[in-house]
Amino acid sequence: MISPLAYIHPEAIIGENVEVGPFVFIDKNVVIGDNNVIMPNANILYGSRIGNGNRIFPGAVIGAIPQDLKFRGEETTAEIGDNNTIRENVTINRGTAAKGKTIVGSNNLLMEGVHVAHDALIGSGCIIGNSTKMAGEIVIDDNAIVSAAVLMHQFCHVGSYVMIQGGCRFSKDIPPYIIAGRDPIAYCGINIVGLRRRGFTNEQIESIHNAYRIIYNSGKNVTEAIAQIKEEMTMTPEITYIVSFVENSQRGIIR
The missing domain is CATH 2.160.10.10 (Hexapeptide repeat proteins)
Incomplete structure (x- = not known):
């Protein structure tokens, strides 16, 4: 051999x-x-x-x-x-x-x-x-998909179950469960297809979606959005992971 x-x-x-x-x-x-x-x-x-x-x-x-x-x-x-x-x-x-x-x-x-x-x-x-x-x-959590020709800046953190579009470059953290793309890179919704393939239930997906609606679509800053999530949402493992990821981000998350 x-x-x-x-x-x-x-x-x-x-x-x-x-x-x-x-x-x-x-x-x-x-x-x-x-x-x-x-x-x-x-x-x-x-x-x-x-x-x-x-x-x-x-x-x-x-x-x-x-x-x-x-x-x-x-x-x-x-x-x-x-x-x-x-x-x-x-x-x-x-x-x-x-x-x-x-x-x-x-x-x-x-x-x-x-x-x-x-x-x-x-x-x-x-x-x-x-x-x-x-x-x-850098840190990439489990079950992430990073497409071709992506440039990832030092110290960045990528969450689990993300999908990153090919050709992207980024210097901020990418939180879990989302699709990231465009130029400059931005939040493009949650990775619904990937989550379903990995066995996430409709309830889990909807909960994740609701959390990101608050973070990205409420008009609040990140600190205010996380406070609202903690106050209004059930802290399931998925939501706890999102909150912990955002709160512990050293470079800030993509917007």
Whole structure:
């Protein structure tokens, strides 16, 4: 299962049933779990931690040092969970002293040319489109869909179950359950189709919709809108998540 044309450092730890194609480079201080497929010309560099059942396509580079001038060679990692598909030429840099690790969860699809910068945190069940670029210390919650050629500013936070239109660029946070698009990027309604596909009930969807009507259509500022939601709405898990996301936003939410 391991090509004689691959290079694997003798200190690397490789699990069972791992397929390694020709011209793969696996560095020292790398841990790779079971049942992974690493296709030709992929590079798994120092500090990479890869779970089980991942498919890593040609030209991917995992664990390269951060593109951050503050990096001073500290011991950091790039950590990938289970059952991810990492397509051609994806780059996932390892962390810096800021957080120490870059994390990609499980069951994600990262399409061709995606860049995940240092100290990023991507949840599970996400789809990231071709050539999307994510700057340092961003956070993407579970089950988000980020379309192709999206530019995401450092420190931004994207909520769960969002759909972001291709070609967007943004420097503010995108709250959960919504569609974001246009130029400049803006709130375009809730992600009804995505929520139904994920099993949300009509009651849950209507509740989410009512919360965003208050945030985006009431004419109130964000602080006033959140106060109204707390006063008038039942604090279901979905509404609690929306309120917590908005209240804890460091960059402010898109409008």
